[in-house]
Amino acid sequence: MSSGQIADQRSSVRRVRSVIERLVRDGTAVARSDGTVHSLFPVAVSAAESEALREWVSREGATQAIEIGLGYAISALHVCEGLLENAGPTPRHVVLDPHQATRFANCGLQFLEEAGVAELVEHHAEESQIALPRFLSEGRSFHLAFVDGNHRFDGVFLDLVFLGRLVRAGGIVFVDDYHLPAIKRAASFCVTNLGWMLEEVSAADDPHQWAVLRTSAFPDTQPFDYYVDF
Numbered sequence: 001m002s003s004g005q006i007a008d009q010r011s012s013v014r015r016v017r018s019v020i021e022r023l024v025r026d027g028t029a030v031a032r033s034d035g036t037v038h039s040l041f042p043v044a045v046s047a048a049e050s051e052a053l054r055e056w057v058s059r060e061g062a063t064q065a066i067e068i069g070l071g072y073a074i075s076a077l078h079v080c081e082g083l084l085e086n087a088g089p090t091p092r093h094v095v096l097d098p099h100q101a102t103r104f105a106n107c108g109l110q111f112l113e114e115a116g117v118a119e120l121v122e123h124h125a126e127e128s129q130i131a132l133p134r135f136l137s138e139g140r141s142f143h144l145a146f147v148d149g150n151h152r153f154d155g156v157f158l159d160l161v162f163l164g165r166l167v168r169a170g171g172i173v174f175v176d177d178y179h180l181p182a183i184k185r186a187a188s189f190c191v192t193n194l195g196w197m198l199e200e201v202s203a204a205d206d207p208h209q210w211a212v213l214r215t216s217a218f219p220d221t222q223p224f225d226y227y228v229d230f
């Protein structure tokens, strides 16, 4: 990168950081779309969890990311910050949220715009269970995924199984709400039956946990009736 490009990149990262700091400090925000006042936490991920997420984006050198459940975009802002820091040629963050315009009055998209990253974000106002198989048929691929959408077993199970095919082999799937039995069980299926690895779990005494999974680095060659109880 030229010195001008490095200065631009640093200024983009600083702008994202300043929006993150404002939102975390204030804890509330007003939706530009309809003037409603929103309490961001605990719906949005905590500062500690989103820092861990940004670090994983950075550590993996990710430039293509996908997130299930945009909400207030606190997690998405951290992913974008990591993508910008990685300074790849065409960073992209695909975010899904069927309720962004209704339940969230488009606050998440508003914050991304305020942070100057709207251009690298691609939002789909759809359920992940509908969008992910389409991305697969379109041949899309990602370096890292963050999952914080439908928290029921069937929803998370589908998310993880499709992400296992959308994220590069040996790539990262960061899962929120790992303390919930449905999430832990769906992750356990991937580890026991699909060859994924549990890379990191937040502190066991934290009532709100997250986990980091790594997809299998090898093609699935198990027989058609392979099954391990999970």
Ligand SMILES: C[S@@+](CC[C@H](N)C(=O)[O-])C[C@H]1O[C@@H](n2cnc3c(N)ncnc32)[C@H](O)[C@@H]1O
Binding pocket: 043, 044, 045, 068, 069, 070, 071, 072, 073, 074, 075, 076, 096, 097, 098, 099, 100, 103, 104, 126, 127, 128, 129, 148, 149, 150, 151, 155
């Ligand atoms: C806990 S919030 C996400 C908060 C977000 N991570 C943040 O930091 O602000 C859960 C989000 O998942 C979305 N959601 C629920 N079901 C979904 C589905 N099937 N596909 C995609 N998103 C979904 C909700 O609309 C909501 O935005």
